[in-house]
Amino acid sequence: MKQGKEQVRPYGDTMDDGAMQLSFTLPLKLDEMSCEAARTLGEQMGLTDVGVTYSRDLGQGFSFFIIYGKYTGSVDISKITVNKVECQKxxxxxxxxxxxxxxxxxxxxxGACIESDAHTVGIDAIMNMKGYNGHKGLESYHEMNAYNLGAQVSSEDFVAKAIEMKADALLVSQIVTQKNVHLANLTKLTDLLEAESIRDQIILVVGGPRITHELAKELGYDAGFGPNTYAEDVASFVVQEMARRDKK
Known part of the structure; x- marks a missing residue:
């Protein structure tokens, strides 16, 4: 296919070669048969010239594979729309x-990791003084009282603390997403805020590796931030959203 400016496909060694790499786990012990199964899966996904470039026995009848192949299709980026946080950074x-x-x-x-989530790397990057990758966290902002409540904070305790501290914004981190537990956790929090009649008084933001702005809005949040988000991204949205509400 002749590709125009709006048609793109994966790039590996040469432009438009369609080369791509996939990784996955199969519930099979590592042997010749499971390697061929991994390669065949790649072909069934529409890849050509598929090869297993890496494999590892995970034990208990599971194996990890990395396959390499080429994709002949392309994506028309002119037809893609992205629901993203709109604010001036x-x-x-x-x-x-x-x-x-x-x-x-x-x-x-x-800020907190709520319910069963014990992974604080995300909320620490946004909240803590030192921040992450050269981007200072909200604790370093002179005009913010930033409180990082840490991990496995129950939604009930989070809401109670929000009322006690007269919170202007709640920042929620959800790293653990197995079996979509993050959806239940996030929904529980919005339900409790609604029950306390304070949802409309608080800016509610969620972040995590599988969080999108579109998903966040569907769950009743004001904004959702995924990977490559820093404190200033969140801070910019929070203060501008507060100012927008004050004008109503």
């Missing part, structure tokens, strides 16, 4: 100036 200093000018007080921001 500001630097840390600009956020502080915005808060001072618009609200005249410090904002109370609470």
């Amino acid at each position: 500001m630097k840390k200093e600009e956020v502080d100036q915005f808060i001072s000018a618009k609200f005249g007080r410090k904002l109370n921001i609470l």
Whole structure:
């Protein structure tokens, strides 16, 4: 297929070669048969020139595979629409100036990994003073009182703390997503906020590797942030959304 500016396909060694790599686990012990099963799966996915480039025995009848192949199709990016957070990204200093000018007080921001989730890497990157990858966390913002409540915080405790601290925004991190447990956790939190009649008074944000803005909105959140998100992304949205609500 002759590709125009809007048609793209995977790139490996040369432009438009369609080369791609996939990894997955099969419930089979590692042997010649399971390797061929992995290769055949690649062909059934529409790949050509499929080969198993890496395999590993995981024990107890499971094996991990990486396959390499070529895809002959393409994607028309002109037909793609993305539901994303709409706000002007500001630097840390600009956020502080915005808060001072618009609200005249410090904002109370609470963050936590709720329910069964014990993985704090995401919420720590957003909340903690040192932040992540050179991006300072919300604790370093002069016009924010940022409280990181940590891991496995029950939704009931999170809501109670939000009421106690008169929170302006709640930041939720969900890393654990097996069997879609994050959907149940996130829904439980919005239900409790609604039951306490404070949902409309709080900016509610969720982040995680499988979180999209579209999913967050469907679950009743104001915004959803996926990978490659930093504190200033979240802070910019929170303060601008608060200002937008104040104008109503």
